[in-house]
Amino acid sequence: MNQLNNTAVHTAVIGGGLAGLTAAATLARAGKSVLLLEKARHIGGRALSQQRGDFTLNLGPHALYIGGGASDILAELGVAWSGHKPNLRGSAVYQNRLVPMPGTPQDLLATNWLALAEKAAMMRLLWRITHTPLESVAGISLADWVNEQTRSAPLRHAAPLRHFLHLLARTSTYANAPELSSAAIFLRQFQLAYRHNVRYLDGGWQTLVDGLRAAAETASVTIHTGARVVSVHEHPTHATIFLADGQTIQVTAVILAVDPQTASQLLPEQAQLRQWAATAVPVQAACLDVVLRHVPHPDRRYVLGLDQPLYFSNHSAVAHFGPDGSVIHVAKYLPPGASDAAQDEAELEAMLDLVQPGWRAELIERRFLPHMTVVNDLARADNGGLHGRPGYALPHSQRLYLAGDWVGPQGWLADAAIVSGKRAAELALEEIERSRDWEIAPEIANLSIS
Numbered sequence: 221m222n223q224l225n226n227t228a229v230h231t232a233v234i235g236g237g238l239a240g241l242t243a244a245a246t247l248a249r250a251g252k253s254v255l256l257l258e259k260a261r262h263i264g265g266r267a268l269s270q271q272r273g274d275f276t277l278n279l280g281p282h283a284l285y286i287g288g289g290a291s292d293i294l295a296e297l298g299v300a301w302s303g304h305k306p307n308l309r310g311s312a313v314y315q316n317r318l319v320p321m322p323g324t325p326q327d328l329l330a331t332n333w334l335a336l337a338e339k340a341a342m343m344r345l346l347w348r349i350t351h352t353p354l355e356s357v358a359g360i361s362l363a364d365w366v367n368e369q370t371r372s373a374p375l376r377h378a379a380p381l382r383h384f385l386h387l388l389a390r391t392s393t394y395a396n397a398p399e400l401s402s403a404a405i406f407l408r409q410f411q412l413a414y415r416h417n418v419r420y421l422d423g424g425w426q427t428l429v430d431g432l433r434a435a436a437e438t439a440s441v442t443i444h445t446g447a448r449v450v451s452v453h454e455h456p457t458h459a460t461i462f463l464a465d466g467q468t469i470q471v472t473a474v475i476l477a478v479d480p481q482t483a484s485q486l487l488p489e490q491a492q493l494r495q496w497a498a499t500a501v502p503v504q505a506a507c508l509d510v511v512l513r514h515v516p517h518p519d520r521r522y523v524l525g526l527d528q529p530l531y532f533s534n535h536s537a538v539a540h541f542g543p544d545g546s547v548i549h550v551a552k553y554l555p556p557g558a559s560d561a562a563q564d565e566a567e568l569e570a571m572l573d574l575v576q577p578g579w580r581a582e583l584i585e586r587r588f589l590p591h592m593t594v595v596n597d598l599a600r601a602d603n604g605g606l607h608g609r610p611g612y613a614l615p616h617s618q619r620l621y622l623a624g625d626w627v628g629p630q631g632w633l634a635d636a637a638i639v640s641g642k643r644a645a646e647l648a649l650e651e652i653e654r655s656r657d658w659e660i661a662p663e664i665a666n667l668s669i670s
């Protein structure tokens with residue numbers, strides 16, 4: 221890494237995922253000098269894609285929600301992407317066999333695994349889901365909400381309806397913790413997907429990482445990879461950042477765009493941060509990503525588990541990830557707590573066997589990711605949902621800010637990461653403008669780093 225010792229800059233952003241990149245680009249576009257410090261060799265965090273042979277693979281299935289905050293901010297920052305809507309008409313796995321899955325209201329009426337009364341109840345429910353204000357269900361658990369919605373259904377209809385609602389909730393939130401999860405995150409994601417669908421991105425999410433990097437560098441952000449921050453000290457007039465290689469950096473403001481446990485380790489005296497880190501419930505998934513030469517059943521593009529927390533999608537049927545061949549993501553939505561990686565892998569393979577029998581003979585690439593953290597902390601009902609998450613400014617601090625997919629009252633998944641990056645940067649900008657540090661460190665305006 222380049223020499224940074226005694227460097228004085230307006231802001232340092234710790235973490236080069238979507239949140240950190242957004243924060244850095246926002247600050248630099250407002251004319252501030254910004255250092256972005258990323259411990260890994262590559263920026264991008266969980267949004268990066270990896271090259272496997274001729275194919276680009278996201279880290280598990282990734283779909284961009286439209287209209288939830290991220291897409292607008294990406295546009296503001298000039299990040300271009302091309303993407304396509306998946307056809308949400310597909311199949312469901314129910315009692316180990318494939319049944320048609322209603323992807324539209326018309327499909328719902330046509331499906332034969334729901335009785336007429338169930339279809340009518342489901343139509344009423346879908347209308348309610350799309351018209352319920354999110355605040356009204358923020359403190360209600362998904363399990364309670366689903367039970368309430370299906371309470372009046374005749375006994376034999378209630379179970380399939382519940383299964384279907386939980387399927388929709390898992391697919392749109394990634395969370396598999398209905399007793400804990402706030403119903404609001406499901407309603408939020410469903411309302412977005414219902415209005416705008418989602419997009420699978422050509423070239424994978426690396427296009428977002430590359431676009432954000434370009435926006436940041438065009439605005440003169442200095443990006444350092446292989447730069448692990450080990451501690452942050454706040455002083456009355458500035459903050460000092462300590463790196464693993466012994467270097468230190470003085471800054472006016474710091475945005476910590478890392479996970480809650482790392483943020484707490486960097487600032488051990490912050491009691492509230494310690495509490496957030498200790499009580500966080502990560503949303504996790506086991507992912508089997510495969511590239512097949514030919515897909516045995518090309519018509520089976522999108523299959524979700526109705527009575528099992530499983531996902532299958534042929535992303536190449538929708539967007540471009542490489543030449544001939546298909547990138548397929550299979551995932552299991554993990555419940556909180558320990559999981560058995562071998563068992564999860566076997567279930568994912570069984571899903572592929574059911575949906576695409578013969579897939580093994582067509583295999584070009586295969587990657588199993590047993591414990592991917594999709595979101596660093598679940599928005600819990602007992603915490604008031606998204607409003608229970610930490611704010612963008614750290615309490616009792618003048619110059620320390622938080623960003624990431626576990627921060628702030630807005631957004632879920634990447635929406636939360638990108639929105640929090642922008643909001644943390646805006647608050648830091650206000651502080652920098654207020655700060656008198658300008659007067660004691662005038663050289664920072666003409667910063668150059670060797």
Ligand SMILES: Cc1cc2nc3c(=O)[nH]c(=O)nc-3n(C[C@H](O)[C@H](O)[C@H](O)COP(=O)(O)OP(=O)(O)OC[C@H]3O[C@@H](n4cnc5c(N)ncnc54)[C@H](O)[C@@H]3O)c2cc1C
Binds near residue numbers: 623624
């Ligand atoms: C399997 C999977 C599927 C997903 N699917 C979707 C989807 O369909 N739609 C959607 O919107 N979102 C999806 N997401 C979520 C989305 O990818 C994340 O919410 C987002 O990428 C998180 O960005 P972030 O910047 O908050 O965190 P991260 O990407 O985790 O970035 C944090 C960065 O901080 C760095 N860091 C940590 N400690 C230090 C340190 N001490 N010093 C310096 N750097 C440090 C890390 O190396 C990392 O690069 C998915 C995630 C996964 C894993």
